[in-house]
Amino acid sequence: MNFSTDYADWGVMDFFVSMLIVGIGVALLGTGMFTSYFGAGKSQKIGYALLFSGLVILTAIYVLTFDAVEGVESMFDSSLFMEGLVSGISALAGMMLGMFVILFVLMKVDTVDDLEDLDLEDLEDLDLDEELKKLEEELKQADDSGEAENNSENSEEEK
Amino acid sequence: MMDIVISMGFVGVMLSMLGMGLLIAYYGSSKTRNVGFLFLIVGAGIAYYITLPETYADVAFMNGMLAFVGGMVGGIIGIIVFLVAIIKS
Numbered sequence: 001m002n003f004s005t006d007y008a009d010w011g012v013m014d015f016f017v018s019m020l021i022v023g024i025g026v027a028l029l030g031t032g033m034f035t036s037y038f039g040a041g042k043s044q045k046i047g048y049a050l051l052f053s054g055l056v057i058l059t060a061i062y063v064l065t066f067d068a069v070e071g072v073e074s075m076f077d078s079s080l081f082m083e084g085l086v087s088g089i090s091a092l093a094g095m096m097l098g099m100f101v102i103l104f105v106l107m108k109v110d111t112v113d114d115l116e117d118l119d120l121e122d123l124e125d126l127d128l129d130e131e132l133k134k135l136e137e138e139l140k141q142a143d144d145s146g147e148a149e150n151n152s153e154n155s156e157e158e159k
Numbered sequence: 160m161m162d163i164v165i166s167m168g169f170v171g172v173m174l175s176m177l178g179m180g181l182l183i184a185y186y187g188s189s190k191t192r193n194v195g196f197l198f199l200i201v202g203a204g205i206a207y208y209i210t211l212p213e214t215y216a217d218v219a220f221m222n223g224m225l226a227f228v229g230g231m232v233g234g235i236i237g238i239i240v241f242l243v244a245i246i247k248s
Contacts, residue, residue: 015226016225016226016228017229018226019225019226019233020229021233022230023230023233023234023235023236024233024236024240025233026233026237027233027236027240028237028241030237031237031241035245042248043245043248046244049244083219084223084225084229086160086163086167087163087227088227088229090163090164090165090167090168090171090223091168091171091174091223093168093171094167094169094170094171094172094175095171096171097168097171098171098172098175099175101172101176102175102176102183102198105194106183109190
């Protein structure tokens, strides 16, 4: 295999530059669609401008690659362009697959291992009904004392 | 073409394993951290495999990497253009 580190062997123009332009076009198209749909007023107009520029960039790269318009000389080799596009999409698909694997493993692995350290005996002995009754009594007492204070204040004012 | 799809798919899986493995190994605790180290090892293993001379290591693979990096850089430039347009308005 020719694992060349010679810069001259790499197709910088056909792979890097073409995909750079496609990346800009796709990003502008995506953000333009989002902004023109959800934006309002000035933001919406900017969204339309971004959408338009994204479409122009993608159309230009298509014309410059696939000889779609007569008289316009192609700048990129169409087969190499397709190879570059497939490479980019494959890498993105691989990243998504990797993320799914990571999420799956993290969800399947029992990551909460500190439960053994918890003292669950106290919780088992706890009688919830009794605790609830105690809380209600405390609340009642607090309400009664509040009302008594209000009544004494009112009687003083009347005097 | 199939070689490119498989090799670049491996590159994507490797990148997510190394990136997420680093984060999980650093910020995770106990079992989660161990899983993070496992992801790091798997990522390093994939990196070793795809750079073996008898697998995918040739000029086509380097061109695929160029295309991937170009696409990522282009996407980042596009998002910067979007942010500048929104912030300046």
